[in-house]
Amino acid sequence: MYKIAVAGTGYVGLVAGVTFAEVGHQVACVDIDEEKVKVMKSGVSPIYEEGLEKLMQKNYAAGKLDYTTDYKTAYKDVDAIFIGVGTPEQADGSANLSYIATVARQIAETIENDCLVVVKSTVPIGTNDKVEQFIQDFLVHDVRVEVASNPEFLAQGSAVHDTLHAARIIIGAESKWAEDRLMSIYEPFKLPIVSVNRRSAEMIKYASNDFLALKISYMNDIANLCELVGADVQDVAKGMSFDERIGSKFLNAGIGFGGSCFPKDTKALENLARQNGYDLKTVKAAIDVNKGQKTLLYKKASKRLITFSGLKVAVLGLTFKPGTDDLREAASLENIPLLLEQGADIYAFDPVGAKNFEKVHPEGPNGKGTITYVSNVEQALQDANVCFVFTEWEEVKKVTPKKYKNLMRTPLVYDGRNIHDVLEMEKAGVEYHSVGRPSTSLAGKKESKNHDFQNTRY
Numbered sequence: 037m038y039k040i041a042v043a044g045t046g047y048v049g050l051v052a053g054v055t056f057a058e059v060g061h062q063v064a065c066v067d068i069d070e071e072k073v074k075v076m077k078s079g080v081s082p083i084y085e086e087g088l089e090k091l092m093q094k095n096y097a098a099g100k101l102d103y104t105t106d107y108k109t110a111y112k113d114v115d116a117i118f119i120g121v122g123t124p125e126q127a128d129g130s131a132n133l134s135y136i137a138t139v140a141r142q143i144a145e146t147i148e149n150d151c152l153v154v155v156k157s158t159v160p161i162g163t164n165d166k167v168e169q170f171i172q173d174f175l176v177h178d179v180r181v182e183v184a185s186n187p188e189f190l191a192q193g194s195a196v197h198d199t200l201h202a203a204r205i206i207i208g209a210e211s212k213w214a215e216d217r218l219m220s221i222y223e224p225f226k227l228p229i230v231s232v233n234r235r236s237a238e239m240i241k242y243a244s245n246d247f248l249a250l251k252i253s254y255m256n257d258i259a260n261l262c263e264l265v266g267a268d269v270q271d272v273a274k275g276m277s278f279d280e281r282i283g284s285k286f287l288n289a290g291i292g293f294g295g296s297c298f299p300k301d302t303k304a305l306e307n308l309a310r311q312n313g314y315d316l317k318t319v320k321a322a323i324d325v326n327k328g329q330k331t332l333l334y335k336k337a338s339k340r341l342i343t344f345s346g347l348k349v350a351v352l353g354l355t356f357k358p359g360t361d362d363l364r365e366a367a368s369l370e371n372i373p374l375l376l377e378q379g380a381d382i383y384a385f386d387p388v389g390a391k392n393f394e395k396v397h398p399e400g401p402n403g404k405g406t407i408t409y410v411s412n413v414e415q416a417l418q419d420a421n422v423c424f425v426f427t428e429w430e431e432v433k434k435v436t437p438k439k440y441k442n443l444m445r446t447p448l449v450y451d452g453r454n455i456h457d458v459l460e461m462e463k464a465g466v467e468y469h470s471v472g473r474p475s476t477s478l479a480g481k482k483e484s485k486n487h488d489f490q491n492t493r494y
C-alpha cells in the first residue's frame with residue numbers, strides 16, 4: 037500500500053485517485069476548487085461517469101480516500117504525487133502548462149519525504165524534464181524527488197472501466213528507483229505495463245490520440261467522397277473492418293471529433309512539430325478535415341431551406357459524445373449559435389448535457405432565436421420543421437423512422453452520427469440526410485434482407 041496524493045480532480049485525477057484507493061492505496065485528492073471538494077466529500081461526483089460515484093462513496097467511507105484543498109498537508113509526506121491538472125489549448129495551438137507549473141511549485145515547497153512525482157496530464161514531449169528541474173530548483177527540504185511520465189488513455193463515458201481494464205499502462209521513467217516505484221503502485225491493477233524513457237512516454241500519448249483523430253478524419257474525408265460518387269461509407273467501413281490491419285474501431289464517419297483531447301492534442305503536436313522545424317502534414321490534414329466536418333450538415337440544411345427563422349428546430353444531443361455531460365468542442369457548440377443567429381427556435385434534448393449547455397448559452401446571441409431544453413426526444417420532435425442529431429445517445433438511437441414522421445411537422449432529419457438506416461427512414465417518408473451515405477435512389481441500393489448488417493456501426 038502506498039500513500040498517494042493526486043493533484044486535480046477532473047476526469048483524469050479523480051478517476052485515478054478513486055481507482056488507486058479501490059486497489060488498496062491510501063489516497064488524498066487535491067483540488068483548488070472548494071465547491072468541488074465539498075461536493076465530493078458529500079459523496080457526489082462532480083462529473084458524470086458511470087460507476088464513479090459508487091466507488092467514491094465506498095472508498096471514502098472505508099477511509100481510503102479523501103478530498104481536500106489543503107495541498108500542503110496532502111503532499112507533505114506521501115510516496116507519490118500524481119498530477120492530473122488541465123493542459124488546455126492556447127491561441128497558437130500549444131498546450132498551456134501553467135497549471136502544471138503551479139502544482140510543481142506547490143510540490144517543491146511542500147514535500148518533506150522522498151517522493152515520486154508522476155505526470156498523468158498530457159504534456160508536450162520534453163515537458164517532464166523541465167518539471168523535474170523546476171521542482172528541484174524550488175525544493176525547500178533536502179529530499180529525493182524525481183518525475184515520471186504516466187500518460188492516461190481513458191475515454192470519457194467509460195473512464196472507470198477504462199482505468200481498471202486499461203489496454204496498457206505506460207511508464208516513462210529515467211531511473212530504476214522511479215520505474216520500480218511506479219510499477220509497484222500499478223502492480224495491484226494486474227495490467228500490461230510498457231516501460232520506456234520519459235520522452236517516449238510523452239510521445240506515446242500524442243501519437244496514440246492523433247492516430248485515432250487521423251483515423252476519424254480519414255473516414256470523414258472518404259465519407260464526403262462517398263457521397264459524391266454514390267457509395268455508402270458505413271458499408272465501406274464494414275468492408276474495411278474485416279482487415280485486421282485496419283481494425284473495426286474508430287471508423288465512424290460523422291460531424292467530426294470533439295471532446296477535451298483530440299482537438300487540442302492534434303493542435304499541440306502540430307505546434308510542437310512546427311517549433312522543431314518539422315511540418316507534420318498528416319496531423320495537419322486531420323485538423324483541417326475536422327474543421328470542415330463540424331458544420332457540414334448545417335451548411336447542407338441551409339442550402340435546402342430558405343431560412344431557419346421562425347422554424348422549430350429539434351436538436352438531439354448536446355454533448356461531444358454519449359455517456360458524458362462534457363461539452364468541450366462538441367458539435368452542438370458550433371452549430372447552435374449558427375442556428376440561433378438565423379432566428380431558429382431550438383428545442384434541445386440531451387439526457388445529461390442540458391445544464392452545462394445552459395451555462396454557456398443562456399440565450400441566443402443578439403436576442404435572436406430561442407432555445408428551450410426538453411426532457412425527452414418526443415418533446416423536441418413535436419411539430420418540428422427540421423431535426424439535427426449531434427450525439428448518438430441511446431434515447432436518440434431508439435427513435436424510429438415512424439416517430440420522426442408522425443411527430444414532426446415536416447420530417448426533415450440531418451443526422452451527424454449516422455445512427456439511422458437510410459432505407460428505413462426513406463420508406464417511412466422521412467427526408468433523411470446523414471454523412472457519406474447518399475439517398476437510396478442515388479446509391480441505387482436495393483432493399484437488403486440483412487438489416488443488422490446495415491445498422492451495425494464500426
Ligand SMILES: NC(=O)c1ccc[n+]([C@@H]2O[C@H](COP(=O)([O-])OP(=O)(O)OC[C@H]3O[C@@H](n4cnc5c(N)ncnc54)[C@H](O)[C@@H]3O)[C@@H](O)[C@H]2O)c1
Nearest residue numbers: 044045046047048066067068120121122123157158188192
Ligand atoms: N478528459 C479526459 O478524458 C482525458 C483523458 C486522458 C488524458 N487527459 C489529460 O489529462 C489532463 C487533465 O484533463 P481533465 O479532463 O481531467 O481536466 P479537468 O479540466 O477536468 O480537471 C482539471 C482539474 O484540476 C484542478 N486544478 C487546477 N489547478 C490545480 C492545482 N494547482 N491543484 C489542484 N488541482 C488543480 C481544476 O480545478 C480541475 O478540477 C489534461 O492534460 C488532459 O489532456 C484527459
Ligand SMILES: O=c1ccn([C@@H]2O[C@H](COP(=O)(O)OP(=O)(O)O[C@H]3O[C@H](CO)[C@@H](O)[C@H](O)[C@H]3O)[C@@H](O)[C@H]2O)c(=O)[nH]1
Nearest residue numbers: 188189190191192252286287288292293294295297356357
Ligand atoms: O469512429 C469514431 C469515434 C469517435 N468519434 C468522435 O471522436 C471524439 C472523441 O471520442 P472518444 O475517443 O470516444 O472520446 P474521448 O473521451 O475524447 O477519448 C479520447 O481522448 C482521451 C483523452 O486524451 C484519450 O485518453 C482516449 O483514449 C481517447 O479515445 C468524439 O467526438 C466522437 O464522437 C468519431 O467521430 N468517430
